[in-house]
Structure formats: C-alpha cells, structure tokens
Amino acid sequence: MYWLPDLVFLDIETTGGTPLFDRITEVALIKIEGGEKTVVWESLINPETPIPRQITGLTGITNDMVQHAPTFKEIAGDLFSHLEGMVLTAHNCRFDYGFLKAEFKRLGGTLRLQTLCTVKLSRRLYPHVTGHSLDAIMRRFNLHANDRHRGMGDTQLMLDFLEAAxxxxxxxxxLDAINYLLKGPTLPSWLDHTIIQKIQDVPGVYIFYDDGDLPLYIGKSIKLKTRVLNHFASDYKTVAEMEISQKVRRIEYRETAGELGALLLEAKLVKQMQPSYNRLLRNVTKLYALRLSNQMNDLPWLRIVNIEDLDPESLDYMYGIFKTKKGAKDLIHKLADEYKICLKLLGIEKGIGKCFAHQVGKCSGVCVGQEKHELHHLRLKMSLASYKLKAWPYAGKVGIKELNPDTNKTEMHLFENWCYLDTVDSDVDLTETVNTKYSLKFDLDIYRLIGKALSNTRNVVEFDKSDLAFI
Known part of the structure; x- marks a missing residue:
C-alpha cells in the first residue's frame, strides 16, 4: 500500500566529521517511489586521502579496500541521477547532506535537495522517549543490522525503523509526521516574515525580543536562517525552547564573517543585553581563582581572589577558576593531602609550631624545619600545574582575521592579554583599535574562546611585527 512520498534513503561513511577537510569513503542508498523499492545502489569511494585508524576501527573500511575504488568524481553522475528530484532521507541528515554538498561543490556543482531527517522523525513520533540514535532505535524496536556503521546496513536500518513505526x-x-517535517516550520502569524526572508544561511547572531521589546534570547550559528527557523519546527528538546518560540515577537540578526566572530558577538551581546533565556554567557562576578605567592616570606602562599580583581597581565601566577570559595578551598585541601603541603603555609591553619597534618604524617615537616621552604614551594607549584591559567603569549595586541569565501565578508578580531577588544572590518577602524589603550577586564568565556582560536597560530597577526593593513 502506498504510504510514503518518493524518498531516497541514504547513508555515507567518511574519513572524519568535517566536510571542508574530510572526504566520503562509501555511499549507499535505497530509492522508494510510489511506496515501492525501485533502486538499491552502493559504492565504496576512494577519498584520495588516508583513512584514519580510528575511523577504520568504527566502519571497517580500510585504505586497501578503497585503493582501487572509483573517486567521487567518477560516481557523481550516477549518484546525482538517483538523488535528483527526490527527498534525501538520512539519520542526522545534516551530516550526510553537508558532505554531499561539499563533494559536488569541489566538482563545481551545487546540490540542492529537500531533506528529511529520521532523527527528527523519531523525536516527533516518540516525543517522550529518550534516545533517538540508530543504536537506541535498534534497542527500542529490537531491530538487527547486518552491517552496522556501513552504508547499506545503516540505510536498511532506517527503512526497518519506518516499518516498525x-x-x-x-x-x-x-505519513502525517513525514509530511509535517517536509512542510517545514510554520512561522507564527505575529512575526514579521519579511525579516526571516532576508536572513541568509551565513554565520552570525540573532536576537529574539518579547512583546515588551525586551531581549528574550540571543543565539549564534554558522547557518543563521536554518537555526532561526529551527526554533519554530515544533521539534523541542526542552520546555525553554518551546517557551522561546511562543514568546518571540521580533527578530534582529547580525551577520559575521565566520564562526569565531559569531561566538564573540554572542558572548558580548549576552553580557550587554542580559536576555532572560541566556544563562551560560551572562556576566558572572562570583568566580574565584587561586593566586600563588612567588616569595617564600609572602604568606599565605595561596590566596583566593575574586575574578573581578584578576589582572589579565598577572595570569602567570593564577590557577583554576571556581564558582565558589568553597570549591577553591576544597582544591587546596586536596592538593595539601595528596602532595603533603603544609596547611599553615597555605593560610588554612593558624598557630605556631608543627601543623596538625604533620602530626598525622600528612605534611613533610616544613613547619618544623624538616624541609626547605624552597623545595616545599616548588612541590606546591608542581601540584598546581594542571590548573594553571596561561600567560598571554604575545608582546601586545594580536588579531585573527576571518573571511567568508561565499560572501567575501572579512573581519579582524582583536585581543590583548586574553581580553577581547573589538571586531573591525576596515583599515581605519583597525588602526584606531590597535592604537587605543583599553581598560582590560578578565572574562572567563572570552579566555576559553581565545584559547581555542589562538591554537592555530597561522591565523594570528601580531601588530608589532606587521603593518596595519586589513586585507
């Protein structure tokens, strides 16, 4: 009996998780037309790049297996003939579709297909069930796969799931659920639909406002339009997501050149605007760190300091970030116990003479002259090594340039002593920002963001070593 629209169920295997760099190693598909299976097609693909060992461990596809397989270019025509005019159906469809688009783009083509994600379908059909991965679905319906983590095995598993459902x-x-997902999200009538029509699938930040024109929620994405529309897809994971979609009355958006720009702008706007549904990136003043004294006679050797008082230039002596003073004290006790550090020198225990820990064999005796202070201090410093906040590795201000090749939008993000200064898009603004002296304030979210961004030093511009040319 006909009960499905025309769909092509597809699964791919790849060399990794990033379409920009990784490649497809296998494609398998089953075509359903008029409710009947019309095409079953699969092929190994030579990715023209080595398959990592951990990927082979997962999929079983080895470099030897694909050595004489066709390249994607050689199978692209056949594959497209099976995809053209069909609804691409995959589990976590964004992954498979992203790789297919990237492969066709390398050949100079543009792949545009309507898509159906069976993860979303499972959530819609079974909203109260936890777990919608293929493994979870197999357990739920007692399904069996002939070759799990291979293209045809996982493709057939999707069909088995639909039959079981x-x-x-x-x-x-x-069928109603499939048609609902294919129709896409229904936008509330009270929203200005022309704004959403203007949004493109580019990196950036969006701002939702409530009926009082107060900021409700700020989000970011490398695909703005898709992310905004997802808020109205009725595929809610939390009560908060449902409430946001019901309360939003106005939408603003700001395009950025890339993901880093979107992350920085989101963090900045959340702290400035304090939207009611953003909690993770809000200003948090009650954070603490441990400051290590660098002088033997400067007691106590460890002090708990408020993050507000943290000087970005003195991070070389700072350790850990804690939400409470108790968390910081707990670490001090843990290290003292593990490394036999004297609690008197750490400022935890008062009085003169031997500490209590020494009496029970948990202090090396520095408090009674049985160990030199210098050696004791060195052991304390070594015990803190894994908690150390990194010192700023540059002489002054640096920038990271982002370019979106699709829109040619270019931005330079400027930093100093782990602090975010500004984002500029012109030589004039760049010169002004580099020459301006900023009042620096430590921000944990920015510290973490910059740490990841600066790990790729090829993108870093040191302004004391280069001219101030933006392009």
Whole structure:
C-alpha cells in the first residue's frame, strides 16, 4: 500500500566529521517511489586521502579496500541521477547532506535537495522517549543490522525503523509526521516574515525580543536562517525552547564573517543585553581563582581572589577558576593531602609550631624545619600545574582575521592579554583599535574562546611585527 512520498534513503561513511577537510569513503542508498523499492545502489569511494585508524576501527573500511575504488568524481553522475528530484532521507541528515554538498561543490556543482531527517522523525513520533540514535532505535524496536556503521546496513536500518513505526503507530500517523517535517516550520502569524526572508544561511547572531521589546534570547550559528527557523519546527528538546518560540515577537540578526566572530558577538551581546533565556554567557562576578605567592616570606602562599580583581597581565601566577570559595578551598585541601603541603603555609591553619597534618604524617615537616621552604614551594607549584591559567603569549595586541569565501565578508578580531577588544572590518577602524589603550577586564568565556582560536597560530597577526593593513 502506498504510504510514503518518493524518498531516497541514504547513508555515507567518511574519513572524519568535517566536510571542508574530510572526504566520503562509501555511499549507499535505497530509492522508494510510489511506496515501492525501485533502486538499491552502493559504492565504496576512494577519498584520495588516508583513512584514519580510528575511523577504520568504527566502519571497517580500510585504505586497501578503497585503493582501487572509483573517486567521487567518477560516481557523481550516477549518484546525482538517483538523488535528483527526490527527498534525501538520512539519520542526522545534516551530516550526510553537508558532505554531499561539499563533494559536488569541489566538482563545481551545487546540490540542492529537500531533506528529511529520521532523527527528527523519531523525536516527533516518540516525543517522550529518550534516545533517538540508530543504536537506541535498534534497542527500542529490537531491530538487527547486518552491517552496522556501513552504508547499506545503516540505510536498511532506517527503512526497518519506518516499518516498525508504521506497525506501532499506524501508517497515517507516520505519513502525517513525514509530511509535517517536509512542510517545514510554520512561522507564527505575529512575526514579521519579511525579516526571516532576508536572513541568509551565513554565520552570525540573532536576537529574539518579547512583546515588551525586551531581549528574550540571543543565539549564534554558522547557518543563521536554518537555526532561526529551527526554533519554530515544533521539534523541542526542552520546555525553554518551546517557551522561546511562543514568546518571540521580533527578530534582529547580525551577520559575521565566520564562526569565531559569531561566538564573540554572542558572548558580548549576552553580557550587554542580559536576555532572560541566556544563562551560560551572562556576566558572572562570583568566580574565584587561586593566586600563588612567588616569595617564600609572602604568606599565605595561596590566596583566593575574586575574578573581578584578576589582572589579565598577572595570569602567570593564577590557577583554576571556581564558582565558589568553597570549591577553591576544597582544591587546596586536596592538593595539601595528596602532595603533603603544609596547611599553615597555605593560610588554612593558624598557630605556631608543627601543623596538625604533620602530626598525622600528612605534611613533610616544613613547619618544623624538616624541609626547605624552597623545595616545599616548588612541590606546591608542581601540584598546581594542571590548573594553571596561561600567560598571554604575545608582546601586545594580536588579531585573527576571518573571511567568508561565499560572501567575501572579512573581519579582524582583536585581543590583548586574553581580553577581547573589538571586531573591525576596515583599515581605519583597525588602526584606531590597535592604537587605543583599553581598560582590560578578565572574562572567563572570552579566555576559553581565545584559547581555542589562538591554537592555530597561522591565523594570528601580531601588530608589532606587521603593518596595519586589513586585507
């Protein structure tokens, strides 16, 4: 009986998780037309790059297996003939579709398909169930895969899931759910739809406002339009997501050149605007760190300092970030116990003479002259090594340039002593920012963001070593 629109179920295997760099090693598909299986097609693909060992461990596809397989260019025509005019159906469809688009783009083509994600379908059909991965679905319906983590095995598993759902819920309910997902999100009538029509799938930040024109939620994405529309897809993971979609009355958006720019702008706007549904990136003043004294006679050797008082230029002597003073004290006790550090020198225990820990064999005796202070201090410093905050590795201000090749939008993000200064898009603004003296304030979110961004030193511009040319 016909109960499905025309779909092509597809699964790919790849050399990794990033379409920009990784390549496809296998494609398998099953074509359903008029409710009947019309095409079963699969092929190994030579990715023209080595397959990492951990990927082979997962999929079983080795470099030897693909050595004489066709390249994607050689199978692209056949593959496209099976995809053209069909609804691409995959588990976590964004992954498979992203790789297919990247491969066709390398050949100078543009792949545009309507998509159906079976993860979203499972969530819609079974909203109260936890776990919608293929493994979870296999356990739920007692399904079996002939070759899990291979293209055809996982493709057939998706079909088996639909058949099981049809028997469990009925064909009509499954078809209604599929048609709902294919129709896409229904935008509330009170929203200005022209704004959403203007948004493109580019990196950036969006701002939702409530009926009082107060900021409700700020989000970021490398695909703005898709992310904004997802808020209205009724595929809610939390109550908060549902509440946001119901309360939003106005939308603003700001395009950035890349993901880093979106992350920085989101963090900046959340702290400035304090939207009611953003909690992780809000200003948090009650954070603490441990400051290590660098002088033997400067007691106590460890002091708990408020993050507000943290000088970005003195991070070389700072350790850990703690949400409470108790968390900082707990670490001090843990290290003292593990490395036999004297609690008197750490400022935890008062009085003169031997400490209590020494009496029970948990202090090396520095408090009674049985160990030199210098050696004791060195052991304390070594015990703190894994908690150390990194010192700023540059002489002054640096920049990271981002370019979106699709839109040619270019931005330079400027930093100093782990602090975010500004983002500029012109030589004039760049010169002004580099020459301006900023009042620096430590921010944990920015510290973490910059740490990741600066790990790729090829993108870093040191302004004391280069001219101030933006392009």
């Amino acid at each position: 049809k028997k469990d819920l009925g064909s009509v309910k499954v």
